[in-house]
Amino acid sequence: MTHPPGQWQQIVARDPGHSARYIERFRMLAANGQDLFGEARLIDAMVGRGATILDAGCGPGRHAGYLHAAGHSVVGVDVDPVLIAAASADAPGPHYLVGDLAGFDLPPELPQRFDAILCAGNVMTFLHPDTRVPALSGMAARLAGTGRAVIGFGAGRGYDFEAFGTDCAAAGLVLQARFATWDLRPFTADARFQVAVLARA
Secondary structure, three states, rough: OOOOOOHHHHHHHHHOOOHHHHHHHEEEEEHHOOOOOHHHHHHHOOOOOOEEEEEEOOOOHHHHHHHOOOOOOOEEEEEOOOHHHHHHHHOOOOOOEEEEEEEOOOOOOOOHHHHHHHHOOOOHHOOOOHHHHHHHHHHHHHHEEEEEEEEEEOOOOOOOOOHHHHHHHHOEEEEEEEEEEOOOOEEOOOOEEEEEEEEOO
């Protein structure tokens, strides 16, 4: 099934070099000693050793690679084949797949249910509005019984926090906790970012 292209695909269609510059930006940040793994550390703290983890919108693989190195079984999915190629080169170990979060199949040899799903990097705001609920439904379907999805994105990016909550409910996800940052600062009415911890309804 073909889904409407999201914002990321539209950007890349207009500017084919965008993905490569994105990759190089994070390689430079890593080389300069920047901490790029806060999101992955949060997920690592939420699960037991050897957990199954889906990095939904994994980009060039920095979170997936960190979680693999911590001993987890990690699958990374991203719609951009250039980012997946970079992830395979820079953060080997996880299983990486090119796929649209609104609908993709996992090979039978890979985990089909996950103890945690990470969706960081404003990924949800890059999806076409028509594919947001299907993407969230797919996450709900792939959560293990006690699994949790952690989704973070900023305000002012075309996806209202309240609309996200409505979409989560439609997708079969229930909000367990919400924070204003990946280091778990309290969420307030004027927060400019949200990190939502969700479970299957």
